Amino acid sequence: MPAELIRILIGLVAVALSVGLIGLVMVWVERKVAGHVQRRPGPYEVGPYGLLQPLADALKLVGKQLFMPDNADPILFWLAPVLSFLPVLLLFLPLPLGDGLYTLDINLGLLLILAFSGLAVLSLLLGGWASNNKYGLLGAARAVAQSVAYEIPLLLSVLAVAFVSGSLDLATVVKEQGTWPWNWNIMTQPLAFLIYIVSALGETNRAPFDLPEAESELTAGFHTEYSGMGFGLFFLAEYANMVVVCSVATVLFLGGWHGPVLPGPVWFVLKVSLLMLLLVFFRWTYPRVRFDQLLNINWKWLMPLAVANLMLTAFFVKLAQFAVVK
Amino acid sequence: MEALLQGLPLDYLAACDYAKTGQNWQVFLPAGSLVKAAERLLAADWHLEDIAALDCFEGYVVTYHFAHFDRPGRATLRVVAPHDAPHVPSISSVFQGALWHERETRDFHGVIFDGHPNLIPLLLDPDMADCFPLRKDPKSRVKMREFLEAGQVIYRNPSFTLMTPDAPAESQVSGGTAATA
């Protein structure tokens, strides 16, 4: 038991450090990609290739005065950013980076991730509501409607994979898949993968689904009134959430640490990075959808498709079982 | 234009030279027939281009520019509002575009448009609502026959003398005021 505890402690420290690091790197990547897509260099003054720019920005954010508007609820106002960031640390625990390379070995890892990622919306709601700002309120309302809606297809698509693998343990799901791309779950579950990516965009409030913070409508949505590290935590949580979502996609659909030649963790990081790059490209290519369209996409397309996909999967899984029994 | 405004009490109607001044018709109306005229213009496919006031010796000349979308032709409707009580009926119930033009005119010249639903300052600060920047100094006001185009008179109400050229003796006097302007 103590060994398990030590493992969790080491894991937690590693996760906390790596989340910070990933946040910084992702900010750099995002800005660099945005720059190159828009035919400008992006950050390039601070450090080689501007690598230290996010660090400088983070320092600036830490140094800024923490500001709270009049009549805001002080407890909830400051609780919100913390609440948005803390669960993210937990989400990293069950993620298997390689064979046996995970912090927390529980057979309900998938459930843990889904459960705690649901907390994120609470922080957006609190932040928007407590800041006594009309834009914040609208952003919070949007965030709730959006997250609640998009959680369902996300869950359904993940469930389909769980049916195929027969387990909610992430490591087992990976082990079920093979080395080559055609052995991955994306081949058997392409629709679930698509649904997962789209709902993941919705869950993480990334463009083109970044409605809770839609700049041109709500200035900055739920975090309009946050400055300094309050905003910094929201920001960090957004990128950390992105990493989690992409990691889960890698584990469920892209064969996790499997891959030829290179060692497992490298493959894992490579796949996650590619997915992240795709999400970043989405943001810098597409206009934002409208709020009713966002919900329509979910309720009229993703939900029925996800349900159909799940039922088909269940049918075939059962069929396969019968075949094996016979 | 004559046919369009048939039966309305008019003061002055003249055909103008488009090449020279950019307008085809010049109409002076008494304030009472303005809304009716606007209704007829709307029915005849005219659109409201602009409303402006002009501070003349005789009063504020509120000028309504109308034009067509599909054929050439511009008409200038003018209503003279006296300096001491500048009231003109609002045509915003007919041409909603007038809502803002009228508010702007009130800002600049202090012409009050009766019947306007929301005659609050548009471009100027509400705190300086009683300051009318484009009102002229009484000394430098010029009679409108001095510069407004007379055109070819089609109809003139006998009592409307503002656009008839002055008698020679008088014109010298008005020339003097123009020079001081």
Place this chain on the structure above:
Amino acid sequence: MNVIKEACKTVSDLWSLMVGLKVTGKYFLEPQRTVRYPWKAVSNLDTYKGHLELVGGMKDPFKPRCISCGMCALACPSNCLTVVKKKAPKPTPEEEKALAEAKATGEKTKDKTPKDPEQFLYDYTLCSLCGTCMENCPAGALRFSKNVYMAGYSRNDFQFDLVLKLRESDARATKAEPAAPAAETSEA
């Protein structure tokens, strides 16, 4: 039939998203447009028109061509020009005598007042660079400079005396002179 059409439309709609990604992907790989300023300058500086400057005369390039007529100040929409005329030089005793003689004989005397301005005050903060002054200058004594890199710490840095500025460029030239003749001799 309608269902198939709908499906085709949906697919083409989704395809439009891929096309968009293709465009941004293409530009991602293409060279950047940004000119990294301190190391490289943009290419359109030769047509830049900066603040006004006086044109030097034919004989002395550092003495303005300006004849202090004041047309520029009259035409200027934003009143940013003030031309201060030179006072007539105090006549020497001989000249005074000659002047008195001329007066006595009723001859017309030549005006000794120099035409070039004492000061040509120019407020760059007000100037809208419309060029009306240049167009109205009878002597062609004004032009836009090509001074792109003008910056200052206060408002007063943008109020110049253009005569002084012209003379300063002279001073700089004289400072640089020692090098120039050497080059000439070596060429010769």
Place this chain on the structure above:
Amino acid sequence: MTRYADMGQVAGDFYTENFAQTAQEGSLILNLGPQHPSTHGVLRVIVELDGEYVLRADPVLGYLHRMHEKMAEVKTAAQFIPNMGRVDYGHALAWNWAFVGAVEKLAGIEVPERAEYARTITCELNRIASHLLWWGAYLLDLGAFTPIMYAFDDREKILDILQVPTGSRLTYSYFRIGGVAQDLNEDCLSRIRAFIPWMRSRLPMYKDLVSDNIILRKRIEGVGVIEPDQCRRYGATGPVARGSGINFDVRRAEPYSVYPKLDFEIPTSMLMDARGRYDVRMIEIEQSLRIIEQCVEQMPEGDTLVKGAPKPSWKVPKGEAYFAVEGGRGKIGVHVVSDGGKNIYRTKLRAPGFSNLSLFAEVSRGTILADAVAILGSLDLIIPEIDR
């Protein structure tokens, strides 16, 4: 003006209080602007929201008001030209033209042929720049960040060209009473010749990246329908009217300068929505290129400023004149009344954006907040022009 009584619960200034008087029970009053990312400068729109639905919207103007019409009273005609470059920073040359044209009409000045061509070329280039600016900013409103960079990349080329004859990049004061300030030199013309095929080659990219994009199509199709009748009542012109199927363009309806000699089309769209206005503007870019191409070919030799052009002491003769040109946003009209004095007695500037924006209150009623922003953007607002 009497101040309205303090409403107690409503916090806000005069306009908010005035607006809140007729608000419904339980609705949310939101001030979009004057500092808001989607209001293009300093427009302020007070909206009354029921959830995400806009019950009522009321634009509040005047944050960029500079009283150009008063300035016209205290300056001579020639001195007022730089002001015209500052009325509309998007399409400054059209305003230059409208004012100069009105004065020329009043004074009966004939402009040399070459100057007319120079005016047309620069004005059309400026129109493309204006549409590109709108395109980028509109996509920014709709949440796409990249198009504005591509648009500015192309716009930069136009600004470089326009910098050659005008010397400025945004607020031009290039036209003069009786001509233009400088001839288009060979350098400038060759740049223009090179620019036309370049711009044409860029248009398919615009289509691929944005116009065909399904998200954009869903965002602007059927949004902000403006009936032709509404255009008439509000006096909306330009792409807003043409997007509603009204075939009205001052260049054709009241031809001026060399436009009658040129072959170009007036695009209209029967869609009447934001998509229609979008399409019209995109086609107008192509048509402007066509106009420029013809002008560069036909351009005669000669003077660019009429002989005996007005001196600073020149007085505008007595009389009145109205001159309209087609700007990037619609009909720009300048009404000049002169009493023969040193300064013009009254100059009235008719800003197309002013009339177009006054439509907004009616069109935005009952839409979603995001649609209201999309409509606001599709009207192509340049606030300095509206506030003057």
